[in-house]
Amino acid sequence: SAGPLLAAFVVLPHGQSSVAWFSLAALLGIVLLINVGHWYKTHGVTRLAHAAGSQASRAPRGHVVLAISVLLALVFSKYVYLASLTSYYTFYLIDHFHVSVRHAQLQLFVFLAAAAAGGMIGGPLGDRLGSKYIIWASILGVLPFTLLLPHANLFWTAMLTVPIGLIIASAFPAIVVYAQDLLPGRTGMVAGLFFGLAFGMGSVGAAVLGKLADHVGIDFVYALCAFLPLIGLLAAFLPDVQKYQGRAAA
Numbered sequence: 001s002a003g004p005l006l007a008a009f010v011v012l013p014h015g016q017s018s019v020a021w022f023s024l025a026a027l028l029g030i031v032l033l034i035n036v037g038h039w040y041k042t043h044g045v046t047r048l049a050h051a052a053g054s055q056a057s058r059a060p061r062g063h064v065v066l067a068i069s070v071l072l073a074l075v076f077s078k079y080v081y082l083a084s085l086t087s088y089y090t091f092y093l094i095d096h097f098h099v100s101v102r103h104a105q106l107q108l109f110v111f112l113a114a115a116a117a118g119g120m121i122g123g124p125l126g127d128r129l130g131s132k133y134i135i136w137a138s139i140l141g142v143l144p145f146t147l148l149l150p151h152a153n154l155f156w157t158a159m160l161t162v163p164i165g166l167i168i169a170s171a172f173p174a175i176v177v178y179a180q181d182l183l184p185g186r187t188g189m190v191a192g193l194f195f196g197l198a199f200g201m202g203s204v205g206a207a208v209l210g211k212l213a214d215h216v217g218i219d220f221v222y223a224l225c226a227f228l229p230l231i232g233l234l235a236a237f238l239p240d241v242q243k244y245q246g247r248a249a250a
Helices: 003-014 016-054 061-097 101-129 131-151 154-182 187-216 218-225 228-237 241-249
Strands: none
Touching: 061 101, 061 131, 061 154, 061 187, 061 218, 061 228, 101 131, 101 154, 131 154, 131 218, 131 228, 154 187, 154 241, 187 218
């Protein structure tokens, strides 16, 4: 989420060559991830194997397939909408409100910071209230804001992106936890499936939206994307995971 700040205060004044200094931070991240990988190899795999042996899913296969399909549809709607903002929000602000590049980057930072906070908040809230309730709240809570966004002025556009980022990002941890509860002992498969598809759908969505914006304009794209969270109403078909966990415990 700090990328727009770097673009506004480092890249714009000093040029693209200034980005090279940030490769040092990337190298530090690589070193940290290598250490995390070594720790997981010796500790994490054993813990997950024990968890897999102590849990068993009693959910019918048909219910599992339906639930995973619904969750994938939710990931599609959320990450294509996020792609519309992360990739084209600055162009929308410049084209629609005629703001400077720096101003547009700062507003993008506000949205990304809200999304980062939402991702961190969503996990603990899901643990406390239940993943399914967080998924529902992210659908019903974000829809009014996304529908208002294409019709707002500059000030309210900035204000609306804060709850949009918070609410829409809070759902992803809940979605992953819900899927892991549905398929206990398959943490790696679930995480790989949802994280991989999230990034993949976001990338493909950004490309498709960019092509569409070239033909019909960025304003139309944002008006269209405002309805994407409606796909989240499919969450009504999600089964109650706690019911199956109760059967497994019995």
